[in-house]
Amino acid sequence: MSQNIVAERYALALFQLAKEHNLIQKIEEELRVVRKSVSENPGFITLLTSPNLSLHEKKNILQNTFSNVSPFVAHTLQLLIDRHRQSDIVDVATAFIDLANEENGVAEATVYSTRPLTAEEAERISASFAPRVGRRSLNIENIVDSNILGGVKIRIENRIYDGSLRGKLDRLERTLIS
Known part of the structure; x- marks a missing residue:
C-alpha cells in the first residue's frame, strides 16, 4: 500500500464500489491511464492546484482530460478536486491498483x-x-x-x-x- 492514508481511504471506497459492480479490472485499467498521464505531466497537478482557477474550471479540465473513464472514476476525481486533494490523484490510483493486485x-x-x-x-x-x-x-x-x-x-x-x-x-x- 502507499504511504498516503487519505489516498488509501479513497482507493478503498472506490475498490469496494468496483467490487460490488464487478468492474475491478476496468477501473484498474482506467486508473493506470490516469496515473500514467498525471505522472508524465507534472504541470497538470500544478494547474489543478492553481488558486487562479475555480473548482468548476478544475472539474471541467478533469472531465475533458479523462472523458472516457467510467462514472466511478470520474466521480472520484471530481471528489478529490472538491476536497482539495488534487495532489493525491496518483496515490489514489496506485493504492487502488495495489488493492486490485492483492485481490487477483x-x-x-x-x-x-x-x-x-x-x-x-x-x-x-x-x-x-x-x-x-x-x-x-x-x-x-x-x-x-x-x-x-x-x-x-x-x-x-x-x-x-x-x-x-x-x-x-x-x-x-x-x-x-x-
Whole structure:
C-alpha cells in the first residue's frame, strides 16, 4: 500500500464500489491511464492546484482530460478536486491498483533487460517468480537497460533478483576485494 492514508481511504471506497459492480479490472485499467498521464505531466497537478482557477474550471479540465473513464472514476476525481486533494490523484490510483493486485493474486514487477522481452519470455518469468512472492502471476513492466550487459534484473515489490552480468561482476569484484 502507499504511504498516503487519505489516498488509501479513497482507493478503498472506490475498490469496494468496483467490487460490488464487478468492474475491478476496468477501473484498474482506467486508473493506470490516469496515473500514467498525471505522472508524465507534472504541470497538470500544478494547474489543478492553481488558486487562479475555480473548482468548476478544475472539474471541467478533469472531465475533458479523462472523458472516457467510467462514472466511478470520474466521480472520484471530481471528489478529490472538491476536497482539495488534487495532489493525491496518483496515490489514489496506485493504492487502488495495489488493492486490485492483492485481490487477483498479482504482483507488480519491473524487469530490466538488454532488449525487449518477448511475450513468451515475460510469461516464463511470471510463472517462475510469481510463486516466490506468493502470487499467481506478475504484471511485468519491461525496461531496456544496456548497462546490465546481459541477463535480467527483476524487481518485485521490495525484492530484487539480480541475474544480470553487471550484478555478477559487481559481486565478483566485492568478493575479490574482501
